[in-house]
Amino acid sequence: MYMTNSIINLEHISHKFNHSVALSDVSLEVKQGEFWALIGPNGSGKSTLLKIILGLLKPSQGTIELFGGPIDSFNQQQRIGYVSQKSNAFTTQFPATVLEVVKSGLTSKKGLFKRFDKEDEQQALDALHVVKMADRKDESIGDLSGGQQQRVFIARALVSHPDLLIMDEPTVGIDRQNVESFYSMLSELNREYGIAILLVTHEIDVVTKLATHIACLNRSIHFHGVHADYEKMSEAELSGWYGHPIRRLHQKETEPVR
Amino acid sequence: MIEAIFTYEFLQNAVLSGLIIGLIAPMLGLFIVVRRMAMISDALSHVALAGIAGSLYLSQQVLFFAALNPVYLGMGAAVIGSLLIERLRRVYKSFEELAIPIILSAGIGFGAIFISLAKGFGTDLVGYLFGSVSAVSRQDLYIVIFIAIIVIAFIYFLYKELFSLAFDPEYARVSGINERVIQAAFMIITALVIGASMRIVGILLVSSLMTLPVAAAIQVAKSYRGALVYSVVFGEIAVIIGLISAFYLDIAPGGTIVVTSVFILLLVLLWKKVRS
Numbered sequence: 001m002y003m004t005n006s007i008i009n010l011e012h013i014s015h016k017f018n019h020s021v022a023l024s025d026v027s028l029e030v031k032q033g034e035f036w037a038l039i040g041p042n043g044s045g046k047s048t049l050l051k052i053i054l055g056l057l058k059p060s061q062g063t064i065e066l067f068g069g070p071i072d073s074f075n076q077q078q079r080i081g082y083v084s085q086k087s088n089a090f091t092t093q094f095p096a097t098v099l100e101v102v103k104s105g106l107t108s109k110k111g112l113f114k115r116f117d118k119e120d121e122q123q124a125l126d127a128l129h130v131v132k133m134a135d136r137k138d139e140s141i142g143d144l145s146g147g148q149q150q151r152v153f154i155a156r157a158l159v160s161h162p163d164l165l166i167m168d169e170p171t172v173g174i175d176r177q178n179v180e181s182f183y184s185m186l187s188e189l190n191r192e193y194g195i196a197i198l199l200v201t202h203e204i205d206v207v208t209k210l211a212t213h214i215a216c217l218n219r220s221i222h223f224h225g226v227h228a229d230y231e232k233m234s235e236a237e238l239s240g241w242y243g244h245p246i247r248r249l250h251q252k253e254t255e256p257v258r
Numbered sequence: 259m260i261e262a263i264f265t266y267e268f269l270q271n272a273v274l275s276g277l278i279i280g281l282i283a284p285m286l287g288l289f290i291v292v293r294r295m296a297m298i299s300d301a302l303s304h305v306a307l308a309g310i311a312g313s314l315y316l317s318q319q320v321l322f323f324a325a326l327n328p329v330y331l332g333m334g335a336a337v338i339g340s341l342l343i344e345r346l347r348r349v350y351k352s353f354e355e356l357a358i359p360i361i362l363s364a365g366i367g368f369g370a371i372f373i374s375l376a377k378g379f380g381t382d383l384v385g386y387l388f389g390s391v392s393a394v395s396r397q398d399l400y401i402v403i404f405i406a407i408i409v410i411a412f413i414y415f416l417y418k419e420l421f422s423l424a425f426d427p428e429y430a431r432v433s434g435i436n437e438r439v440i441q442a443a444f445m446i447i448t449a450l451v452i453g454a455s456m457r458i459v460g461i462l463l464v465s466s467l468m469t470l471p472v473a474a475a476i477q478v479a480k481s482y483r484g485a486l487v488y489s490v491v492f493g494e495i496a497v498i499i500g501l502i503s504a505f506y507l508d509i510a511p512g513g514t515i516v517v518t519s520v521f522i523l524l525l526v527l528l529w530k531k532v533r534s
Contacts (some may be wrong), residue, residue, distance in 0.1 A: 096481060
């Protein structure tokens, strides 16, 4: 594999479900250390695009490169940490401790037929330290609050030392106060550890303040670029691609008004 | 009973098989329950019934089958049933739970046909349906030991993959775990455990030994490892008390083992309520 700082490179991705177009000619490049917010209304194809990047779905058209190589031959899954929206809705009665959940993030790195050892346990503890949850390691995952659980899932994604974190609306079901501390933790991970982040979200105003790059998706990409250029977009332009009237909010206001 | 165990080979077979099944059935059962697949063991045990009934019928017709242990055909039918369930789950992607009643009905259907054709099997079939202390042969015990080795090795070496798939299947797929292969192997092993357990617990009650100890364990365990240990402990207690009472009361061990499991579950639920 040749050296590159390109982590995700999507070229002309289109996808159809039966006859309905989910994505049309989407091109996007995420490089090392960038924090991308992928925003768009419901049904805009955000989750479909993530599934394509994660290899869970094959696009009808277009090419995908991960870490400079084609996705079909990509076998370094440990370089990508994934936090799904569904993690919020896992079975709360599932008998598993925080440490067991985080260790499971090392499964593919460890390889088939090999069992976890002390070193893996230490790595899981280190990841829990990063998200400030090490003191809860022996608690049952179901006993934690939504925000704490999501921190554990971030630790699971971080434990294999990924170069990229992909998150699909990770704050669904988390209260407002915890959402803000969650996002500032993401920002810290990006700045201090240089981890590239691709975050799919509805919470436009909170995230666009933290992200270095923003992509606006509504089946096709309507804008992608650095944060400063996004800020220059008028409310009319924003509302145009979003499909609803959008007003920029300031200071304590946090949600877009439709 | 201790003296009898040393005297009678059939009792040694029953006790050893029971203890091994008390270990492997709840062990595998934990992975089945947390993946919300508890009904699959029910469906597979009914397919095993078709295999057993088929074997017993054929033993009346063909000399070769008269010498063949019916457990083999029962186990074979359960393995085929497990692969068919996997296939059907893919056909009915949006209604994958449909695979279970389809296979369960097919199992009962074939079972009923073979039983009718043979004009009934008397005590033989009752032994397979509800378990029997006296019917476990040395050959049955060897089958149980062989399957236990496979199950323990499977869980030992694939523990982290099985945990990942149970806890968060989408994450497991994203992290590169080959879900399809592991799932197929898991289904086959489940079928083998059902086949191995039916001599002691009986076809109709085998799924209970896979689910009831686990149902009690997940009430008290905080960790997955803890749930595995509790499941096995509850399973073994049920088997030991069940076998002793079946021996002294001269009744089917399947019934006593499962009823003991129900009592354990009730006690655990009561203890949890009192504690909270």
